Amino acid sequence: MNEDPPVHTITPEGVTAPPDFTTFMRNYQDMVYSTAVRLIGNETQAEDIAQEVFIKAHEHFDNLRTSPSAGGWLKTVATNLSINHIQRYKKRWSFFSDLVHKDDEGGEKEVEFAAPDTFFAGVDSSERREWVERALEKLPDHQRIPLVLYHFEDMPYEDIAKKTRVSLSKVKTDILRGREALAKILGRSGASHESFAN
Amino acid sequence: MNEKMTPEELEKFIHRELRGLPPRKAPAGFETRLQAAVEARLALRTQSSEQLEQLVHRELRSLPLRKAPLSLESRVLAAIEHQATVAWYHKSWAYWPGAVKAAFLGVATGVSGAAIAAFYLITQGADTSALTAAAGERFAGAAALCHVFRWMTSYVGETIASIPPLWLYGGLAFVAALYATFFGLGAAAYRTLYRNN
Numbered sequence: 001m002n003e004d005p006p007v008h009t010i011t012p013e014g015v016t017a018p019p020d021f022t023t024f025m026r027n028y029q030d031m032v033y034s035t036a037v038r039l040i041g042n043e044t045q046a047e048d049i050a051q052e053v054f055i056k057a058h059e060h061f062d063n064l065r066t067s068p069s070a071g072g073w074l075k076t077v078a079t080n081l082s083i084n085h086i087q088r089y090k091k092r093w094s095f096f097s098d099l100v101h102k103d104d105e106g107g108e109k110e111v112e113f114a115a116p117d118t119f120f121a122g123v124d125s126s127e128r129r130e131w132v133e134r135a136l137e138k139l140p141d142h143q144r145i146p147l148v149l150y151h152f153e154d155m156p157y158e159d160i161a162k163k164t165r166v167s168l169s170k171v172k173t174d175i176l177r178g179r180e181a182l183a184k185i186l187g188r189s190g191a192s193h194e195s196f197a198n
Numbered sequence: 199m200n201e202k203m204t205p206e207e208l209e210k211f212i213h214r215e216l217r218g219l220p221p222r223k224a225p226a227g228f229e230t231r232l233q234a235a236v237e238a239r240l241a242l243r244t245q246s247s248e249q250l251e252q253l254v255h256r257e258l259r260s261l262p263l264r265k266a267p268l269s270l271e272s273r274v275l276a277a278i279e280h281q282a283t284v285a286w287y288h289k290s291w292a293y294w295p296g297a298v299k300a301a302f303l304g305v306a307t308g309v310s311g312a313a314i315a316a317f318y319l320i321t322q323g324a325d326t327s328a329l330t331a332a333a334g335e336r337f338a339g340a341a342a343l344c345h346v347f348r349w350m351t352s353y354v355g356e357t358i359a360s361i362p363p364l365w366l367y368g369g370l371a372f373v374a375a376l377y378a379t380f381f382g383l384g385a386a387a388y389r390t391l392y393r394n395n
Binding site for chain 1: 262265
C-alpha cells in the first residue's frame with residue numbers, strides 16, 4: 001500500500017527547480033537526516049531511514065522537483081518512516097529490553113535544572129549544541145519521540161498521540177518527563193543549579 | 199499510672215487513652231491559610247513547568263541541522279541504480295508494466311470465475327467422475343507425489359507411536375528447556391553487551 005503523502009506541484013514564482021536528483025538530495029539531506037536521527041537516536045539507523053526517504057523521493061521526483069512543499073513532504077516521510085521503524089524495532093526487541101522504565105515510576109520528585117540564563121554559562125556554543133544533541137539521544141524512545149515531535153515539528157499533543165498510538169495523557173506525561181530528564185542531563189553538565197518543585 | 203503494669207498493658211493503656219482523645223479544633227484562619235498554601239504550590243508548579251517548557255523549546259530550536267553522513271549520497275544513488283536494474287517481476291505490483299497488470303487481472307478473473315463455477319456445479323450434484331478421471335490421467339505425476347506423501351506421513355506416525363511416551367515427552371521437555379535457555383541467554387547477552395553500550 002502506498003502511504004506516501006501527496007505532493008503539491010504548483011511552483012511559486014521565483015522558485016527554481018533543482019536540475020537533477022543529486023542536487024535535490026544535497027539540498028535536503030541534512031534536514032532529512034536530522035529529523036530521522038533526532039527521532040531514532042541512532043546514527044546508523046537514521047542513515048538507513050534517510051536512504052529510504054530519498055529512494056521514495058526519487059520515485060516521486062517528477063512532482064517533487066517543482067513542488068514548493070518538497071521539504072515538508074520529505075519531513076513527513078522521514079517522520080513516518082522513523083516512527084514505523086521504532087515501533088517495529090520495539091515490538092521485536094521488547095522482550096530483550098527493560099520492561100519497566102524506572103524513570104516512569106510515580107510520585108512527586110524534585111526536579112533540578114539550571115536557571116535559563118546560567119544554563120550554559122561560559123560554555124562554547126558548539127559544545128553546548130553537542131551537549132543538547134547528546135542529551136536528547138540519551139532519552140528513552142517513549143520520551144524522546146513525543147518531545148521531538150512537539151518541539152521540532154510543532155505537532156500538537158493530539159496528533160502526537162495519534163501518530164505514536166498512545167493515549168493523550170501519556171503523551172503529555174512523557175513530554176513533561178522528557179523535559180525534566182533532558183534538564184537533568186543538561187544540569188549535570190551545566191553551571192549553577194536552581195531547584196524547582198515539580 | 200499503676201507501677202505493676204507490664205509493657206503490653208502499658209501499650210494498651212496508652213493506646214486507649216490516645217484514641218479516646220476528642221478531635222482538636224483547628225485554629226482560626228487555618229482553612230484560609232491552607233488554601234493559600236495549596237494555591238501557591240500549584241502556581242509554583244505551573245510556573246516551573248512553563249519555564250521548563252520554554253527553556254527546552256529554546257534550546258532544542260536553536261540546534262542547527264545535523265550534517266548528513268558523506269556516505270548517504272553515494273548509498274542512495276547506488277540503491278537507485280540497483281533498483282533500476284531489478285526486473286519488474288521481482289518488484290511489487292505497483293512497478294509492473296501496464297500490459298502485464300492487465301493480463302494478470304484477466305487471468306486472475308478467469309481463474310476465480312472457473313473456481314466459483316466448479317464449486318457451484320459440485321454443490322448442485324453434477325457428475326464429476328469423468329472430470330476426476332481426466333484429471334487423474336493428466337496429473338498422474340501429482341497423484342504419485344500424493345501417494346509418496348501419504349506413505350511418509352503414515353511411516354512417521356507409526357515410528358512416533360512406537361516410541362515410549364516417557365521418552366517422547368522427555369525429549370520434548372528437553373528441547374523446550376534448551377529453547378528457553380537459548381532465549382534467556384540471548385536476552386541476558388543483549389542487555390549486558392548491547393544495551394549498556
